[in-house]
Amino acid sequence: MSSPILHIQNSYDQYLITEDGRGTHLQQCLTETQEFKTQLRKLKAHLNKHIQEAKNQGSDNAQMDKSTQDKLTKRRILIQDKLNKSYKQWDHSIKKHTKKSKQGLIQFNSSGLSSFQKFNIDDIYNNKISNKHRIELEGAIQTHISRYCLSDILVQDTEGLLKYLQNVYNISPEICSNFIRMGQILYDLTHCNYESCWEWAYNEQINNHSHIMQTLRYKLYIMKGMLMTKNHSVPEVCQYFTDKIPNVAFSNKNLRYGEDAAFIITQLMVHGTISNFKQNYEQFVDACKETFTQEYCSLHNLPNESPLSLVIMSGILSSQFFMKYAQIKSSAHIGWTTSNELPFDVDLPYSLTHFHPVFICPVLKEETTDENPPYSLACHHVISKKALDKLSKNGTVSFKCPYCPVQSTISKTELVRFVML
Amino acid sequence: MDHLDSNDDKPGFKYFDSFMALNESSFTIPFSLLNANLRQHEIYVEQETNKLKQTLKDINDMITTGTIDGEEQALVELNTLIKNVTTFEKQLHLKVEKEGALLKRIKRRAAFYNEMNDNYSKGDNISIIDWYQKYTNLLIADYLIRNCTLEQQQHIIGETGDKDICNPGVLFLKQQHMEDLLDTDILIGANTISTALTSKHDLKALMEWIRVNRQRLLKRKSPLEFKANFQHYIELLLRFDLGGAIHCLQTCLFAYVGDHFDEVTGACGLLVYMERCVEQVAYNEKIVQNEREDRNISYNEHKSGTVFTDQNEAYRYFFNRAPPMDYSQSTNSKNNINATNIQHLFNAKNLEKYTTLLDQNSWLKLNELFLEEYYSMYKIPRNDPLLIYISMGISAMKTKECLHNHPSIDPRYDVLEHYSTVDKLENPCPVCSKHFAPLSEKLPYAHHTESKLFENPVMLPSGNVFDSSRLKLLAKTLRKKGIVKLNRNEVIDPIKKTVFNESDFITMYPT
Ligand SMILES: [Zn+2]
Ligand SMILES: [Zn+2]
Numbered sequence: 001m002s003s004p005i006l007h008i009q010n011s012y013d014q015y016l017i018t019e020d021g022r023g024t025h026l027q028q029c030l031t032e033t034q035e036f037k038t039q040l041r042k043l044k045a046h047l048n049k050h051i052q053e054a055k056n057q058g059s060d061n062a063q064m065d066k067s068t069q070d071k072l073t074k075r076r077i078l079i080q081d082k083l084n085k086s087y088k089q090w091d092h093s094i095k096k097h098t099k100k101s102k103q104g105l106i107q108f109n110s111s112g113l114s115s116f117q118k119f120n121i122d123d124i125y126n127n128k129i130s131n132k133h134r135i136e137l138e139g140a141i142q143t144h145i146s147r148y149c150l151s152d153i154l155v156q157d158t159e160g161l162l163k164y165l166q167n168v169y170n171i172s173p174e175i176c177s178n179f180i181r182m183g184q185i186l187y188d189l190t191h192c193n194y195e196s197c198w199e200w201a202y203n204e205q206i207n208n209h210s211h212i213m214q215t216l217r218y219k220l221y222i223m224k225g226m227l228m229t230k231n232h233s234v235p236e237v238c239q240y241f242t243d244k245i246p247n248v249a250f251s252n253k254n255l256r257y258g259e260d261a262a263f264i265i266t267q268l269m270v271h272g273t274i275s276n277f278k279q280n281y282e283q284f285v286d287a288c289k290e291t292f293t294q295e296y297c298s299l300h301n302l303p304n305e306s307p308l309s310l311v312i313m314s315g316i317l318s319s320q321f322f323m324k325y326a327q328i329k330s331s332a333h334i335g336w337t338t339s340n341e342l343p344f345d346v347d348l349p350y351s352l353t354h355f356h357p358v359f360i361c362p363v364l365k366e367e368t369t370d371e372n373p374p375y376s377l378a379c380h381h382v383i384s385k386k387a388l389d390k391l392s393k394n395g396t397v398s399f400k401c402p403y404c405p406v407q408s409t410i411s412k413t414e415l416v417r418f419v420m421l
Numbered sequence: 422m423d424h425l426d427s428n429d430d431k432p433g434f435k436y437f438d439s440f441m442a443l444n445e446s447s448f449t450i451p452f453s454l455l456n457a458n459l460r461q462h463e464i465y466v467e468q469e470t471n472k473l474k475q476t477l478k479d480i481n482d483m484i485t486t487g488t489i490d491g492e493e494q495a496l497v498e499l500n501t502l503i504k505n506v507t508t509f510e511k512q513l514h515l516k517v518e519k520e521g522a523l524l525k526r527i528k529r530r531a532a533f534y535n536e537m538n539d540n541y542s543k544g545d546n547i548s549i550i551d552w553y554q555k556y557t558n559l560l561i562a563d564y565l566i567r568n569c570t571l572e573q574q575q576h577i578i579g580e581t582g583d584k585d586i587c588n589p590g591v592l593f594l595k596q597q598h599m600e601d602l603l604d605t606d607i608l609i610g611a612n613t614i615s616t617a618l619t620s621k622h623d624l625k626a627l628m629e630w631i632r633v634n635r636q637r638l639l640k641r642k643s644p645l646e647f648k649a650n651f652q653h654y655i656e657l658l659l660r661f662d663l664g665g666a667i668h669c670l671q672t673c674l675f676a677y678v679g680d681h682f683d684e685v686t687g688a689c690g691l692l693v694y695m696e697r698c699v700e701q702v703a704y705n706e707k708i709v710q711n712e713r714e715d716r717n718i719s720y721n722e723h724k725s726g727t728v729f730t731d732q733n734e735a736y737r738y739f740f741n742r743a744p745p746m747d748y749s750q751s752t753n754s755k756n757n758i759n760a761t762n763i764q765h766l767f768n769a770k771n772l773e774k775y776t777t778l779l780d781q782n783s784w785l786k787l788n789e790l791f792l793e794e795y796y797s798m799y800k801i802p803r804n805d806p807l808l809i810y811i812s813m814g815i816s817a818m819k820t821k822e823c824l825h826n827h828p829s830i831d832p833r834y835d836v837l838e839h840y841s842t843v844d845k846l847e848n849p850c851p852v853c854s855k856h857f858a859p860l861s862e863k864l865p866y867a868h869h870t871e872s873k874l875f876e877n878p879v880m881l882p883s884g885n886v887f888d889s890s891r892l893k894l895l896a897k898t899l900r901k902k903g904i905v906k907l908n909r910n911e912v913i914d915p916i917k918k919t920v921f922n923e924s925d926f927i928t929m930y931p932t
Pocket of ligand 2: 820
């Protein structure tokens with residue numbers, strides 16, 4: 001419950017809803033002012049009428065009788081009173097709401113913002129990236145945009161899109177051309193147009209990739225069926241599902257063709273339409289886009305995730321290790337160590353660490369390198385070369401494995417390499 | 422993706438609070454803008470109610486006269502009152518709108534960060550990855566806005582024809598539907614002033630910003646205002662606008678003599694020396710003539726200083742940049758800086774002091790100082806957050822095997838299709854990727870205390886150690902596709918491309 005976001009949300013609600021639920025105090029200032037203005041207009045009309053009458057009275061009889069005069073005076077005073085009163089009321093409430101608005105912000109600060117831990121992100125930027133690397137850095141950004149964001153751009157004809165990317169994001173065709181077709185097809189899918197995707201899948205299937213395209217084509221069939229329910233009769237849709245979709249397209253047992261089709265047909269039978277159409281349809285489209293993207297990337301040998309987003313994810317996950325270290329360092333008044341290795345262990349998920357094997361020599365507790373590679377002993381325990389040299393006195397003596405009773409000599413050891421598959 | 426977060430005691434992202442600490446400005450900025458909005462409102466209320474009160478008093482006085490004339494006058498005044506209230510209402514309306522927009526920012530942001538926490542609570546890995554992608558996009562937008570150049574702005578206007586949105590980061594945010602997640606107005610404010618300084622050497626925008634924020638700068642004892650004025654002074658000198666320079670010295674710079682004594686005196690010295698430069702031209706020319714007549718004296722022989730052949734070169738040497746456009750026109754006729762003149766200048770004792778005052782980097786330094794003040798004012802990170810996260814992210818992932826170009830196999834690519842070109846395959850490791858490899862080189866490695874290998878490690882006679890089940894799976898698929906002829910119980914070492922029998926497997930005990 002201590003999450004700063006919860007505090008923010010609570011203080012936000014508090015600030016927004018004032019006692020009588022008429023919006024923020026600033027909004028109430030506005031409402032009051034509008035009411036005041038209406039009031040002023042009414043009084044103006046009264047005053048105007050009063051002046052007209054007084055004039056008429058004055059011209060009818062040169063000498064107004066006393067009661068008429070009293071009446072006019074009374075009304076004049078009434079208008080004046082009303083004017084002063086409504087001004088006073090307005091002035092009071094404007095000032096009151098302004099003050100309360102101020103108090104609301106103070107409250108927002110003390111109950112919402114102060115719940116944040118104080119930390120300046122600049123304090124963990126210890127290993128600066130030199131300006132020399134701007135071009136490469138921007139290359140990574142441009143690749144990321146090309147990979148994920150092309151379908152969000154309104155310009156979609158190939159030439160226009162290339163030009164747009166060059167002008168707006170400074171992305172050269174060299175970086176983005178591989179992604180252009182993908183972006184266009186995704187754009188079409190988002191806009192309920194699956195023909196281009198269909199065509200692409202069909203062509204790729206013809207080009208001997210049938211096993212890959214199956215899932216995608218299946219999903220497209222389902223999507224088409226879903227769209228049909230919008231303007232076709234129930235029997236027509238059923239016929240589409242039973243007759244129009246070739247069985248060969250669904251020979252893969254893993255595809256739950258039956259289930260999705262059955263879902264759609266059941267919905268049609270029971271409700272005559274698909275309930276929650278928008279939500280269900282969007283789910284199908286998202287699944288379709290996902291499958292398409294995967295297959296497109298794998299066909300064109302493009303990485304499925306952009307290196308940038310993986311690096312950022314790693315950065316976010318490791319940031320608190322950096323923060324903790326910075327806090328310890330600052331309380332101990334020690335400078336940042338300038339070794340070429342981070343001074344702490346960062347715990348990252350497998351998805352971010354599976355790229356290279358990491359072997360820590362169990363004897364020296366060091367990561368093996370090209371200069372100090374791992375060696376297998378006779379017993380197939382593995383230690384680093386440096387440890388081996390130490391144990392074998394540079395290969396001159398036989399020695400006992402540190403982890404089991406087996407004796408080894410240098411001739412029985414073997415250089416090994418760990419490879420991730 | 423597995424155990425992105427191994428949190429048992431509390432649902433949500435384990436380090437949510439500390440991550441939020443890094444994003445505090447997402448909330449403090451709209452808050453400070455709300456405050457500023459209200460402060461303006463307060464001042465306006467004070468001012469307007471006083472004005473209206475006076476009008477009201479006038480009306481009262483007129484009505485109290487009891488005459489029709491007075492009443493008619495009051496009517497006119499009442500009209501004025503209504504008009505003023507209408508103006509007040511309009512202003513108030515703007516303030517309310519502004520408040521609403523800022524509150525919307527706060528609401529959207531709270532929802533955005535909550536979404537991350539919720540994804541972790543639900544253990545929904547796809548959404549978790551999606552969210553990181555959104556955050557990456559946010560960092561990209563921030564980077565694009567901060568680093569937008571004038572040239573880029575021109576390109577964008579050329580493409581979209583829209584002069585109002587000429588920053589790629591703003592366009593990007595729009596396309597990603599993330600407008601409310603970043604305080605673009607604040608970031609663009611910095612970018613506009615900054616590009617004016619660095620690309621146009623234009624101080625106008627900066628001076629205006631300083632004027633608005635003078636109180637704050639004074640409180641922080643910031644040298645920014647002085648430095649800006651000083652730069653203005655230097656520019657006047659460089660344009661040989663001596664009158665302007667002296668005026669600037671008197672009206673702007675002398676006020677700072679207490680805090681910036683050295684620089685102000687330096688500025689005065691610079692003036693004297695520049696003036697002398699102008700005054701002595703005629704005199705110097707005479708000397709040169711005399712010297713020519715008297716061939717025994719040659720400056721080149723006993724002085725090691727540089728000799729300039731023309732005044733442009735002298736200018737370039739001295740000010741480290743190209744002469745201004747109007748330089749030749751305004752100065753050519755009168756003050757020819759020739760070799761002798763420059764020699765005289767080189768004899769000046771404080772020459773080094775002057776050259777540092779006229780450093781070509783002064784605009785960049787001024788820009789740095791400005792950004793420092795601007796960002797600290799809104800508590801925005803001084804460095805691009807994108808770079809901060811990249812630096813940390815790379816280090817946390819960088820292994821000793823990175824950047825070595827060892828052939829390795831991407832499990833996510835279709836090995837079957839690309840088997841024959843395995844050597845050429847790029848390693849999927851982001852640190853080793855084309856764009857990050859060069860900048861990864863200088864960053865520290867991750868620290869590991871435990872090996873991170875795979876299950877069932879087996880060694881082949883080639884000395885390569887693989888995950889045995891993966892190796893078998895690879896063999897199976899290759900066999901099925903007919904890419905390599907393999908018997909049952911045979912596997913292939915994808916690095917050495919040699920066939921081995923499963924009986925060759927040697928179980929390893931790496932730890
Ligand atoms: Zn052993
Ligand atoms: Zn790597």
